[in-house]
Amino acid sequence: MSLSHITLGNQGLEIPKIGLGCMGMTGFEEANMYGEANETEAIATIHRSFELGGNFLDTADLYGPLKNEQLIAKAIGTKRNEYIIATKFGWEIDDQNKVTWAINGKKDYVKKAVERSLKNLITDYIDLYYMHRLDKNTPIEETVGAMSDLVKEGKVKYIGLSEVSSETVRKAHAVHPITAVQSEYSLFERTVEEKGVLRTLKELGIGFVAYSPLGRGFLSGQIKSVNDLPENDFRRGIPRFQGNYFHKNIELVEAIENMAKEKEVTSSQLALAWIMSKGIVPIPGTKRRKYVEQNIASANIELTENDLQKLESIVPLGTDTGAPYDEFSMGLLDY
Numbered sequence: 001m002s003l004s005h006i007t008l009g010n011q012g013l014e015i016p017k018i019g020l021g022c023m024g025m026t027g028f029e030e031a032n033m034y035g036e037a038n039e040t041e042a043i044a045t046i047h048r049s050f051e052l053g054g055n056f057l058d059t060a061d062l063y064g065p066l067k068n069e070q071l072i073a074k075a076i077g078t079k080r081n082e083y084i085i086a087t088k089f090g091w092e093i094d095d096q097n098k099v100t101w102a103i104n105g106k107k108d109y110v111k112k113a114v115e116r117s118l119k120n121l122i123t124d125y126i127d128l129y130y131m132h133r134l135d136k137n138t139p140i141e142e143t144v145g146a147m148s149d150l151v152k153e154g155k156v157k158y159i160g161l162s163e164v165s166s167e168t169v170r171k172a173h174a175v176h177p178i179t180a181v182q183s184e185y186s187l188f189e190r191t192v193e194e195k196g197v198l199r200t201l202k203e204l205g206i207g208f209v210a211y212s213p214l215g216r217g218f219l220s221g222q223i224k225s226v227n228d229l230p231e232n233d234f235r236r237g238i239p240r241f242q243g244n245y246f247h248k249n250i251e252l253v254e255a256i257e258n259m260a261k262e263k264e265v266t267s268s269q270l271a272l273a274w275i276m277s278k279g280i281v282p283i284p285g286t287k288r289r290k291y292v293e294q295n296i297a298s299a300n301i302e303l304t305e306n307d308l309q310k311l312e313s314i315v316p317l318g319t320d321t322g323a324p325y326d327e328f329s330m331g332l333l334d335y
Contacts, residue, residue, distance in 0.1 A: 003053030003299055008207035008281060009179040013128065013158045015084050017276055017299045019056035020049045020292060021211060021285030026067040036230070039071065041288060046075040048289040050083070052296045058182075058211070058283045060088035060132055061117050065099050069120035080123050086182075086209075087121065088162060089113035090132030103332060105135030105143035114150055130160040130182055134334040140171045148176035160209075164334045166200035173204055180207040185280065187256070187271055187311065188215030188240070188249070188321040195335055210275050213282035216240065216324060218249055219271040221257050237326055245322030252321070255314045263307070269298035274311050277303050 003016045025042035046057065057076075059068045069087060076083050092104040093116070117126060129150065131143055150156040158179035161172055172178055181201055183192050189212065192198050201208050214220050216235055223229065226241060235241045240249065253267065260270040268284070272295060275282045284295045303311075315321075323330055 003296055006279070006281065008128075008209070009158075009177075010205035011158055011177050011179045013084075013179050013207075015056045015281065016054055017281060018054065018272065018296060019058050019086075019209070019281055019283035020046065020054055020295075021283040022046070022057055022059045022068055022072060023063045024285045025287045026064045026071055028064065037287065042071060043075040045287055045289050045292050046072070049292045049296065050079075052293065054292065054296050055082060056084045056086070056281075056283075058086045058209075060091075060130075061093060061113060061120070062088070062091040062099065062132060065091075065093050066097055066116070066120050069117055073120065073122040084127045085121060085123070086128035086130060086160070087117050087126055088130040088132035089117065090130075090135065090162075103133045103135045105131060105138040105140070107142055107146040110143060110146035110150070114155055118155065125154060126156050128158045128160055128180060129156040130162050130180075131164075132162050133332050134161075134164055134168055136334075140168050141175050144172045144175040144178075151176065163332075164197075165195065166197050168334050169197070169200055169204065169206065173206065178204070178206050180209050182209040182211055182283075184212045184324055185210035185275065185282075186213045186215045186219060187274060187315045188218060188252075188319075189324055190317055191335060193317060208280045210280050210282045211285075212324065213275050213284050214268055214271055215249075215321070218253055218321075219256065219267055221253055221267040224250065238322070238324060240322035240324055242322070245320075249321050252315055252319075256311070259307075259310060259314070263301075265298070265301055266294060269294060269301055270311070272298040273301035273303050274308065277308060 005014050006017055008015050025037055027037045057072055059072055090103050092100040092102045094100055147159045160180040162182045185192055217223055229235050239245055257267045260267045272282050286292050
């Protein structure tokens, strides 16, 4: 199986068409995001992805916190230069390695955060460094200016933003070329399309990376009841998985599953192929080899114009599938 590459944005970063989201490979202090973590299987998953050409790994200092970056360092060992690593900063982590749940984009914090990530990743450079969330109390020009300094120092190769508006992208790009924006995007979540962000990125030559491309697991078809989620799974607390939204979303998934069966693929593969058909790089998260194999195989699925129209008729742009976060986290998005 060969995995083709694309250029992310127009700054020269070449990556596989599909990446590996590593967040679920380590739990958080408060709870596990997607069930229990297993380090041995997680490392085996990273290695299997690499064997299949999937060497683009996505992490953040928040995940763990810090443990996810450390896990990646352990997994890649001496092959650092053969991987493309994206990590993020912004959720403030104090000197005791505790998350304060404030967003910090101040210049001094950017410099502090990158040094910590370099140490955790056991590397002297980060391929793609994202601002995880916009610090609404700090001018974006200050944050990106600090990130630009990291590029000049050779600590970061390319910079990115996450969950930002067109206005923020334009301000940031004027300070230093932005290579990528990462936001949630799937058949179930198309806010960046509705708000014109994708149009802005195309105009400016900035790539787009989609996290939660399977609608936080909904589009995998594995979730039929809330009881399919572990008791401490954070998804139990978000609107998309509650009440009428849950039941409506199950119906949408069943329609997508029926189409997937016709094409002899899984619903996950169909959802990922739809994203890649738009020139967008999905980073589905998994911690199991079985699923990383399925996800990478989706890069070879070709969808016709009729296929794309049929999928979008099942979940038309503007369909309300429920908020992907609780009220606090939704308030931190820059829309």
